[in-house]
Amino acid sequence: MLSLVLSAELSGITELRPKDTPEEPYFFTFKVQCTSCREIHPNWISFNRFEKHEISGSRGEANFVWKCRLCQRTHSASISTGPHVYYYDDGLKAQRIIEIDCRGLEFVEFKADGDWEAKGIESSTRFSNIDLSEGEWFDYDEKTGEEVSIKEVNWAIKRA
Template identity: 65%
Template sequence: MFKVQCTSCRETHDNYVGVNRFETNEMSGSRGEANFVWRCKNCKRESSATIKAAPSAYEQGEPPKAQKLFEFDCRGLEFTEFKPEGEWLADGMESGTKFTGVDLTDGEWFDYDEKAGEEVSIKELNWQIKRA
């Protein structure tokens, strides 16, 4: 989920919004389709965002480093915050165990890997949104 801001008047949407790569929405005036279409309440401009490619998996490394997970083509808006709602997937680093339903809303996740015989975790998460 994202916080979105109009690049014309800098008005920020009241709520977090979701973007689904499998959904397209019509833009007014037959200007095509986008994964997310929004009309600013303040200046009434229509803006859009399209996901450029499928999300990338985060590759674990030592030390951990920033990696691009999503890339959008934004027209008239920018995403200013990200909140990891929903279910995520994870793989055990050594065992390859597949974990589903990973909840990252609290910024961390803990479970037990039966194959590896040890606890697994995702913690100290932080997100950056940068212009390409």
């Protein structure tokens, strides 16, 4: 089991989360490594929690199914919990976003390339289409007359 963990400095906002609905799923993007031969796939892979794929030679299904080109083994991963909300905190406290049940593979790097959303702490203003790919985001809360931001965005993949 792996966890995608986020730490960030939120200013004026809380409840940061990926925009993730069945109609508009969030595609989590990772670099993947085979745990059998340790080969790292050269390309980024993306999957969402709503799509299921059959695992060949098995009755099961998973959100992501991958056959390693080097050792020819089939591996899978499924998002088991999440996405969880990242709440405002005075520090840069790391918080779990999703947990992934991995079989024969590990995710070694994450890329935030989809839309996120959050809410103003004092105004409850909804902010959508937040892009965290550059590691920071700035906007203006009209109701409070204050700048809101997300800075010092750090991602980690940890064993749960």
